[in-house]
Amino acid sequence: MALVEIDDLHVSFSQHEGLVQAVRGVSFELQAGESLGIVGESGSGKSVTCSALLRLLRVPPARITARRMRLDGHDILAAGNREMSALRGRVAAMVFQDPMTSLDPVFTVGHQISETIMAHRKVSKAEALEQAIALLRRVEIKNAEAVVRYYPHQLSGGMLQRVMIAIALSCEPAVLIADEPTTALDVTIQAQILQLIKDIQAETGMGLIMITHDLGVIAETVDRVLVMYGGKVMETGPVGDIFAHPLHPYTKALLNSIPGQKPGKQRLVEIPGASPNPARPPNGCPFHPRCPMAIVTCHQATPPLETKRPGRQAACIRVEAEMALA
Amino acid sequence: MSEAALELRQVTKRFGDVVAVDRVDLAVPRNRVVALVGESGSGKTTTGLMALRLVTPSAGQILLEGEDITALGQKQLKPHRRRMQVVFQDSYASLDPMMTLGEIIAEPLGIHQVGTPAERREQAQGWLEKVGLDGSYANRYPHELSGGQRQRVAVARALILGASVLVADEPTSALDVSVKAQIVNLLQSLQEQMGLSILFISHDLSVVRSLADEVVVMLRGRVVERAPTDRIFAAARHPYTQSLLDAVPVVDPSRRRRRTFLSAEEIAARTPRVRPHELEAPPPVDTAEPQLVALAGSHFVEAIVTERAA
Numbered sequence: 001m002a003l004v005e006i007d008d009l010h011v012s013f014s015q016h017e018g019l020v021q022a023v024r025g026v027s028f029e030l031q032a033g034e035s036l037g038i039v040g041e042s043g044s045g046k047s048v049t050c051s052a053l054l055r056l057l058r059v060p061p062a063r064i065t066a067r068r069m070r071l072d073g074h075d076i077l078a079a080g081n082r083e084m085s086a087l088r089g090r091v092a093a094m095v096f097q098d099p100m101t102s103l104d105p106v107f108t109v110g111h112q113i114s115e116t117i118m119a120h121r122k123v124s125k126a127e128a129l130e131q132a133i134a135l136l137r138r139v140e141i142k143n144a145e146a147v148v149r150y151y152p153h154q155l156s157g158g159m160l161q162r163v164m165i166a167i168a169l170s171c172e173p174a175v176l177i178a179d180e181p182t183t184a185l186d187v188t189i190q191a192q193i194l195q196l197i198k199d200i201q202a203e204t205g206m207g208l209i210m211i212t213h214d215l216g217v218i219a220e221t222v223d224r225v226l227v228m229y230g231g232k233v234m235e236t237g238p239v240g241d242i243f244a245h246p247l248h249p250y251t252k253a254l255l256n257s258i259p260g261q262k263p264g265k266q267r268l269v270e271i272p273g274a275s276p277n278p279a280r281p282p283n284g285c286p287f288h289p290r291c292p293m294a295i296v297t298c299h300q301a302t303p304p305l306e307t308k309r310p311g312r313q314a315a316c317i318r319v320e321a322e323m324a325l326a
Numbered sequence: 327m328s329e330a331a332l333e334l335r336q337v338t339k340r341f342g343d344v345v346a347v348d349r350v351d352l353a354v355p356r357n358r359v360v361a362l363v364g365e366s367g368s369g370k371t372t373t374g375l376m377a378l379r380l381v382t383p384s385a386g387q388i389l390l391e392g393e394d395i396t397a398l399g400q401k402q403l404k405p406h407r408r409r410m411q412v413v414f415q416d417s418y419a420s421l422d423p424m425m426t427l428g429e430i431i432a433e434p435l436g437i438h439q440v441g442t443p444a445e446r447r448e449q450a451q452g453w454l455e456k457v458g459l460d461g462s463y464a465n466r467y468p469h470e471l472s473g474g475q476r477q478r479v480a481v482a483r484a485l486i487l488g489a490s491v492l493v494a495d496e497p498t499s500a501l502d503v504s505v506k507a508q509i510v511n512l513l514q515s516l517q518e519q520m521g522l523s524i525l526f527i528s529h530d531l532s533v534v535r536s537l538a539d540e541v542v543v544m545l546r547g548r549v550v551e552r553a554p555t556d557r558i559f560a561a562a563r564h565p566y567t568q569s570l571l572d573a574v575p576v577v578d579p580s581r582r583r584r585r586t587f588l589s590a591e592e593i594a595a596r597t598p599r600v601r602p603h604e605l606e607a608p609p610p611v612d613t614a615e616p617q618l619v620a621l622a623g624s625h626f627v628e629a630i631v632t633e634r635a636a
Contacts, residue, residue, distance in 0.1 A: 268536055
């Protein structure tokens with residue numbers, strides 16, 4: 001049984017300018033111990049997908065429908081709030097981009113880690129604090145006995161993100177969902193946090209969903225990739241194959257636009273235009289207005305996500321034509 | 327003319343007891359792009375603000391096209407501001423939400439009393455097109471634009487007075503990958519067309535590699551290394567520069583590796599040692615302390631000179 005099963009997820013928000021369709025038919029599975037990267041730009045629906053999975057969206061304004069959405073076998077669509085609270089943290093825990101807004105400024109770090117431990121397990125306050133110290137050591141915080149008494153403002157961004165990871169790990173979740181965990185951090189700290197997440201994943205065998213806009217982060221951390229654009233999955237496959245032989249024109253364009261791949265001052269390969277407005281998505285394939293391969297059919301019908309090669313799926317009717325060109 | 331478009335000499339900024347910028351030397355030659363890189367707290371942004379005279383240095387000199395502007399008052403600075411402009415990271419915060427894009431772009435012309443209102447409108451229209459936006463955008467408002475489009479407007483506003491020096495502070499950091507390349511390319515083509523000199527402040531070494539002629543690396547308020555871009559990427563000498571380069575994610579899953587990280591103490595302990603014969607010029611000071619020394623190939627690094635030359 002898969003740890004995460006999502007089948008045909010749709011999420012929309014009613015706003016004054018109309019219905020914003022953030023996620024439009026996303027399906028994927030995550031097996032135990034597997035790491036999946038969800039890559040996309042702002043508005044692609046990558047974060048909303050995972051927030052829906054943990055039922056972190058308020059309904060309404062959100063409207064969530066799916067053929068099936070399961071977390072470790074539990075039906076998320078049918079689960080009551082109590083069941084969801086138990087699943088969050090124990091089955092799946094999430095780490096967000098900005099640790100400063102996730103932590104409460106008026107409580108010590110130790111208090112906030114212990115609080116999570118006590119919410120899920122019957123342990124005394126003293127035992128919880130002991131476990132908090134052990135968790136801080138696990139995320140490689142030196143001097144953990146002192147750091148538990150610190151308040152969030154006394155820690156650097158990198159340290160705070162380590163604390164968030166400690167909280168996420170406190171109930172030994174089967175899957176860790178990291179939503180842009182390193183985007184707000186300095187480059188050297190970013191590399192350290194990614195290494196930490198990889199080490200912990202290897203050590204515990206937990207599943208990992210890494211949500212990011214950064215293809216470099218994907219290349220460094222995960223086994224399998226889901227490329228999202230305009231609320232839809234454009235392409236999915238093993239990370240090595242996606243980077244070596246991208247099938248979808250969007251994935252190709254994205255890989256080509258990464259700066260600094262070659263030495264020397266040079267023009268970069270741009271993707272013309274801008275990402276679609278989720279309140280007014282284009283008809284047909286969401287990428288067609290920016291796609292160099294687009295033909296009339298691309299404007300008219302939404303291409304289904306189909307298996308193009310073993311283990312590889314893409315939502316593009318032009319893949320075969322492009323392969324013939326190459 | 328040989329003088330640099332923008333030059334900072336031994337510039338220092340103290341905030342109380344904190345030395346945010348410590349005796350920084352920096353020069354942007356005409357028609358060149360110099361990247362100032364470093365992490366948060368390195369002093370790179372404060373250095374940029376001092377260059378613009380938006381923050382007053384505690385010591386040192388700032389020269390704009392050879393003219394010392396360090397001691398000028400706001401009124402005296404006004405004519406110089408036409409020559410030096412800025413683009414910030416967050417164009418949502420730096421564009422007035424109540425003004426149309428046409429008004430935003432034309433505003434500097436009004437402040438400097440250039441042309442009639444009709445001429446200003448026309449120029450703003452022209453600049454919209456130069457930065458790749460349709461002329462019809464003149465009547466729109468900032469909230470109607472995407473992040474990349476807003477950054478184009480910020481560039482147009484910065485350059486409409488014909489500035490020759492542009493300070494760009496993380497102009498692409500808030501942008502999506504697919505749009506980042508558009509803005510980097512726009513800056514590059516405007517730089518070539520207008521003969522602009524750009525001080526490009528960024529933590530993103532990937533962008534720096536494709537855009538800059540020279541890289542200046544700052545750590546805790548000090549310049550620790552400075553060299554032509556290709557040299558920085560091929561032969562960085564300072565351990566901090568090396569760790570910055572090593573931290574950049576490699577966009578190739580087949581080249582994954584386990585990383586090791588240097589602490590601040592380890593970086594300090596690994597201060598490069600340079601022998602006198604490697605020096606291109608005698609060290610500025612006769613000391614056993616680390617100092618910025620000149621190596622071959624316009625390469626400067628903060629190092630300890632191991633033996634005194636005879």
